[in-house]
Amino acid sequence: ETGVTQTPRHLVMGMTNKKSLKCEQHLGHNAMYWYKQSAKKPLELMFVYSLEERVENNSVPSRFSPECPNSSHLFLHLHTLQPEDSALYLCASSQDVHSKTADTQYFGPGTRLTVL
């Protein structure tokens, strides 16, 4: 399989549930990202990992907890979410977070999350 994959594609959860989103990249990249895409709003960067180390956290609530066990995998652990957290969660990867030229991010298909 090539590119960036995400599972599940769709997820419905209650506010008291705990679930995890998974992202896997098959591009040999060193950096991975989580974005949130809400209706009628620009994409919001949530987290950035470079070589499995979190390098950026854009003031995301603690009910979202990322994990990057290796450079190919990225998880987003969810607990006690709110209905307003319903959105499309997109994962992306890029070759080298510090490179000025290798700056293209490649996106996965996203997980459509609905919080009831």
Place this chain on the structure above:
Amino acid sequence: GNSVTQMEGPVTLSEEAFLTINCTYTATGYPSLFWYVQYPGEGLQLLLKATKADDKGSNKGFEATYRKETTSFHLEKGSVQVSDSAVYFCALRASGSARQLTFGSGTQLTVLP
């Protein structure tokens, strides 16, 4: 701070019509500029990019030229197809910022047969 402003949609065109989606930006230095496309039910795909002034990015018949004097990166296609129906996002990556992509709000394009 950095920002991207796109023309608001939705945009509806007939097949073979000419397309322009305006994008202007605010950033310090020399950002890289991108157009991403999102087809229904899918994630974002890189459509084209330009990394310096006067560069022209092109792909699948789409073109955009990096205009520093007007801080613009307008997307154009001479003859759209029904299969071009999607949401188009303009984005920038500021110079010196290795990680942060700043996106516009997206423009929904519908092409009618």
